[in-house]
Amino acid sequence: MPPKAEQPPARTAFLFGLGDELLRGDHADLNSPYLARILREFGYQVVETRVLPDDQPAMVRALREASQRASLVLTTGGLGPTADDLTRHAAAEAAGVPIEFDEATWQWVLAWYLDSKRVPPESNRRQALLPRGGIALHNVAGTAPGLRLALGSATLFCLPGPPREVEPMVERELIPWLRAQAPDEECRHTLRVFLASLSESQFADEAGPLLDRHDDALVGVTAKAGRLAVTITTLDRTPQAAQHRAEALQAQFVERFGASVYSLDEPDLEQVLGRELIARGVRVTAAESCTLGMVAAALGAVPGISAVLDETYGTYSNAAKTRTLGVPSAVLERFGAVSEPVARAMALGALERSGADLAVSVTGVAGPDGGTPEKPVGLVWFAVAWRGKVLLAESRQFPPASRERVRTWASNWALHALLRVLRSV
Amino acid sequence: MPPKAEQPPARTAFLFGLGDELLRGDHADLNSPYLARILREFGYQVVETRVLPDDQPAMVRALREASQRASLVLTTGGLGPTADDLTRHAAAEAAGVPIEFDEATWQWVLAWYLDSKRVPPESNRRQALLPRGGIALHNVAGTAPGLRLALGSATLFCLPGPPREVEPMVERELIPWLRAQAPDEECRHTLRVFLASLSESQFADEAGPLLDRHDDALVGVTAKAGRLAVTITTLDRTPQAAQHRAEALQAQFVERFGASVYSLDEPDLEQVLGRELIARGVRVTAAESCTLGMVAAALGAVPGISAVLDETYGTYSNAAKTRTLGVPSAVLERFGAVSEPVARAMALGALERSGADLAVSVTGVAGPDGGTPEKPVGLVWFAVAWRGKVLLAESRQFPPASRERVRTWASNWALHALLRVLRSV
Numbered sequence: 045m046p047p048k049a050e051q052p053p054a055r056t057a058f059l060f061g062l063g064d065e066l067l068r069g070d071h072a073d074l075n076s077p078y079l080a081r082i083l084r085e086f087g088y089q090v091v092e093t094r095v096l097p098d099d100q101p102a103m104v105r106a107l108r109e110a111s112q113r114a115s116l117v118l119t120t121g122g123l124g125p126t127a128d129d130l131t132r133h134a135a136a137e138a139a140g141v142p143i144e145f146d147e148a149t150w151q152w153v154l155a156w157y158l159d160s161k162r163v164p165p166e167s168n169r170r171q172a173l174l175p176r177g178g179i180a181l182h183n184v185a186g187t188a189p190g191l192r193l194a195l196g197s198a199t200l201f202c203l204p205g206p207p208r209e210v211e212p213m214v215e216r217e218l219i220p221w222l223r224a225q226a227p228d229e230e231c232r233h234t235l236r237v238f239l240a241s242l243s244e245s246q247f248a249d250e251a252g253p254l255l256d257r258h259d260d261a262l263v264g265v266t267a268k269a270g271r272l273a274v275t276i277t278t279l280d281r282t283p284q285a286a287q288h289r290a291e292a293l294q295a296q297f298v299e300r301f302g303a304s305v306y307s308l309d310e311p312d313l314e315q316v317l318g319r320e321l322i323a324r325g326v327r328v329t330a331a332e333s334c335t336l337g338m339v340a341a342a343l344g345a346v347p348g349i350s351a352v353l354d355e356t357y358g359t360y361s362n363a364a365k366t367r368t369l370g371v372p373s374a375v376l377e378r379f380g381a382v383s384e385p386v387a388r389a390m391a392l393g394a395l396e397r398s399g400a401d402l403a404v405s406v407t408g409v410a411g412p413d414g415g416t417p418e419k420p421v422g423l424v425w426f427a428v429a430w431r432g433k434v435l436l437a438e439s440r441q442f443p444p445a446s447r448e449r450v451r452t453w454a455s456n457w458a459l460h461a462l463l464r465v466l467r468s469v
Numbered sequence: 470m471p472p473k474a475e476q477p478p479a480r481t482a483f484l485f486g487l488g489d490e491l492l493r494g495d496h497a498d499l500n501s502p503y504l505a506r507i508l509r510e511f512g513y514q515v516v517e518t519r520v521l522p523d524d525q526p527a528m529v530r531a532l533r534e535a536s537q538r539a540s541l542v543l544t545t546g547g548l549g550p551t552a553d554d555l556t557r558h559a560a561a562e563a564a565g566v567p568i569e570f571d572e573a574t575w576q577w578v579l580a581w582y583l584d585s586k587r588v589p590p591e592s593n594r595r596q597a598l599l600p601r602g603g604i605a606l607h608n609v610a611g612t613a614p615g616l617r618l619a620l621g622s623a624t625l626f627c628l629p630g631p632p633r634e635v636e637p638m639v640e641r642e643l644i645p646w647l648r649a650q651a652p653d654e655e656c657r658h659t660l661r662v663f664l665a666s667l668s669e670s671q672f673a674d675e676a677g678p679l680l681d682r683h684d685d686a687l688v689g690v691t692a693k694a695g696r697l698a699v700t701i702t703t704l705d706r707t708p709q710a711a712q713h714r715a716e717a718l719q720a721q722f723v724e725r726f727g728a729s730v731y732s733l734d735e736p737d738l739e740q741v742l743g744r745e746l747i748a749r750g751v752r753v754t755a756a757e758s759c760t761l762g763m764v765a766a767a768l769g770a771v772p773g774i775s776a777v778l779d780e781t782y783g784t785y786s787n788a789a790k791t792r793t794l795g796v797p798s799a800v801l802e803r804f805g806a807v808s809e810p811v812a813r814a815m816a817l818g819a820l821e822r823s824g825a826d827l828a829v830s831v832t833g834v835a836g837p838d839g840g841t842p843e844k845p846v847g848l849v850w851f852a853v854a855w856r857g858k859v860l861l862a863e864s865r866q867f868p869p870a871s872r873e874r875v876r877t878w879a880s881n882w883a884l885h886a887l888l889r890v891l892r893s894v
Contacts, residue, residue, distance in 0.1 A: 066502070066518075067505060067514075067515040067516075067517070067518065068505055068506075068509060068515070068689070069501070069502035069503065069504070069505030069506040069509065069515075070502070070689070070691055071502060071691070072497050072498065072499050072501070072502045073497065073498070073518075074497050076494070076497070076520070077491070077494035077495070077496060077497045078494065079494070080492060080493055080494030081493075081494040084493060084494065089492075090492040090493070090494075091492075091522065092492070092519060092520065092521055092522070092527075093491075093492065093519065093520040094517060094518065094519045094520075095501070095517065095518040095519075096517055097516065097517070102517075264493075264495075266495065266496075330783075332762075332765075334769075335766070335769070336762075336765045336766060336768065336769030336778075336781060337757075337761075337762030337763065337764070337765025337766035337767075337768075337769060337781060337783070338762065338766045338769070339762070340757075340761045340762025340765070340766075340783040341760070341761060341762035341763040341765075341766050341876075342762075343761065343762075344759075344760070344761030344762060344763070344783075344785070344835075344876065345872065345873060345876070347836075347837055347838065347872055348838070349785075350785055350786065353761075353785050353786075354785060354786045354788060354789050355782070355783055355784050355785055355786065355789030355792075355793060356761060356762060356783030356785070357780070357782075357783070358755075358762070358765040358769075358780055358781030358782070358783065359780050360769070360774075360775055360778050360779060360780055360781070361775065361778075361779045361780065363779060364779050364780035364823075367780075368780060398789075410769075411772075412772055413772065413773070447770065447772055448770060451766075451769065451770070
């Protein structure tokens with residue numbers, strides 16, 4: 045029995061995560077928050093999300109209810125080749141249509157296996173089943189095709205479970221569909237601003253009225269260990285007008301936050317830094333004490349960084365700072381390892397030893413032990429040296445919440461300090 | 470109107486995450502998977518989880534439905550002091566009881582503020598409201614008291630939203646309640662086994678019948694980049710019998726997987742390794758090429774590691790391998806940087822330079838570029854040296870899915886290689 049054709053409210057969405065492994069708590073449903081953020085950019089309100097077991101009658105009941113409460117229903121999971129992958133069958137039953145073998149979809153599944161030089165097991169034929177009237181959605185990252193299907197007066201999208209398969213399908217199938225559905229008189233434009241070395245509350249204080257909500261502009265913020273992602277979405281009658289409004293708002297953030305802004309399009313601070321280093325041929329290194337290896341590991345995440353990175357230093361003990369970086373013992377004894385003179389000497393020593401152009405040093409008290417009244421847990425000194433001169437030396441007192449948080453904050457701060465100096469020379 | 474007193478199936482649970490911020494996708498509902506894992510240990514099956522908006526009528530409807538479908542209903546979120554915190558009111562309405570100011574609960578809220586030398590705003594009085602017949606649950610990490618309430622023939626627990634407040638309340642209130650509810654003739658015992666350097670499919674192949682499900686023993690597995698966590702839960706008539714069965718099953722895993730087992734209680738491989746190094750006073754170092762800093766950063770995450778860690782080496786270029794680790798140029802030229810002789814020379818050079826007892830080296834092709842037919846992306850060589858001798862040298866071909874995955878696999882492999890050698894000397 046198909047659902048009654050009641051008209052659900054426009055631009056409302058109902059999300060499902062499907063699979064016993066989610067209910068067992070093996071992992072969290074991370075697809076639903078990701079989809080919610082995408083949908084928000086297109087003006088959709090998510091009315092509810094549910095996680096259901098691999099149980100066809102339960103799925104059918106819930107899909108029908110959802111199709112009466114929202115105009116768009118999205119599921120993730122349950123599209124695999126095994127008998128407990130029931131999403132396709134539940135969708136067909138909820139829509140009241142038969143399920144049929146689709147030769148074109150089967151060719152996709154076969155092509156996926158051919159690419160990886162394997163032969164698909166017979167069970168994979170299940171993945172080529174398609175409810176009548178449905179559209180198969182190409183999966184570029186796995187064998188499970190997605191599905192779009194009318195469900196009463198709502199539209200149902202069934203997406204795979206693994207986020208690495210969901211994201212390309214959303215980019216290639218869902219977002220173009222959302223764009224095509226948007227009313228002519230309403231155009232949205234979304235821009236981003238990425239900032240570093242700020243806490244969320246510092247950001248909110250400084251942003252002030254830029255964060256106010258208006259009907260035609262929405263600003264969202266997510267924050268993690270000093271890295272912030274700002275999403276600006278504007279609404280207007282033409283694409284040009286929406287774009288101009290978004291650009292104007294983005295420019296206000298850039299003006300307000302200056303050097304805290306590290307990118308307008310790339311969320312990963314290390315990728316931004318690494319690409320600028322590579323593009324300019326600036327050779328880089330890092331000398332780390334409390335973050336031991338974290339700054340190096342972030343730089344190492346950038347493809348092609350070997351063109352500008354020769355070596356990095358994890359100098360934990362005072363002896364190592366002296367032996368490898370040439371920090372004078374007298375300086376260590378007089379000021380202590382967590383001090384401006386030692387941070388400066390570490391950065392200069394790293395430059396000299398590696399022959400790089402640009403070096404950052406990090407020395408601090410990560411905790412949980414080792415803090416003193418003068419040098420509490422969370423105090424970290426940084427220096428950045430450029431071709432034989434220290435251009436930046438500063439300390440921060442990070443919240444001493446945990447050793448990992450102090451180290452992550454300090455590592456992000458060091459990467460951003462490198463970028464700030466790089467952009468100033 | 471209270472729900473009809475239909476009897477829901479025993480030991481079933483229905484979970485809710487409450488709050489607009491979850492539906493907007495600001496963050497994922499991480500409480501539900503956490504609660505699911507706790508509940509599983511007590512034999513509960515989670516039948517469904519939902520995320521609902523801050524909307525009292527919607528909450529009331531869903532709570533009533535849940536109380537007919539599960540014997541235990543858990544909510545997280547919506548217990549704060551502001552007007553959009555509606556969980557207490559929704560619980561009272563769903564149960565058909567009035568909501569009343571509770572002086573004892575108010576004293577808890579006051580005490581929380583006194584501890585932090587602040588005065589509670591008047592709005593906090595809302596947090597001392599309690600549905601009649603309900604039990605307030607003490608929050609040791611925040612002002613929001615929890616709530617336990619009969620809901621039809623089900624039991625409702627309302628918990629706060631932030632995980633750091635949820636976890637102590639679960640430990641202090643939910644788990645003792647679950648223990649008290651367990652039938653006398655049924656005792657559960659849970660043990661863990663943590664393994665490294667195995668993929669999930671290798672594990673499943675080798676474990677074979679150890680993974681079969683039985684009514685009285687449940688084995689769950691989670692896997693990430695070569696680290697696996699196995700949870701064994703057994704059921705028997707006495708605590709001793711359940712414990713013996715769990716220990717016997719755990720011993721079978723230990724026997725089957727041998728050196729792959731790195732711990733029976735600590736999930737973090739780096740903590741296990743670091744603590745054994747510290748306890749034995751074994752001085753450690755790492756020489757890293759493709760993982761640049763990742764092994765060092767993992768060691769640096771261990772509190773107190775400075776007692777046995779002097780310095781680490783990020784030697785990316787051939788020149789750095791020669792300059793800092795003394796790898797002969799001729800060896801690099803003849804065998805290439807990704808080779809057994811270079812891995813061996815790096816480990817020995819790191820020992821010599823640092824004066825440590827134990828060193829690991831990592832050199833591989835992280836990708837996405839730089840692979841060749843002979844040395845494809847994902848090929849990584851490792852060596853571990855102990856006091857002047859190489860005791861382990863091996864290569865792995867990791868799946869070339871992404872640069873980050875190759876590096877994470879390689880870093881985990883290197884940490885486990887250190888532990889395997891440490892336990893053999």
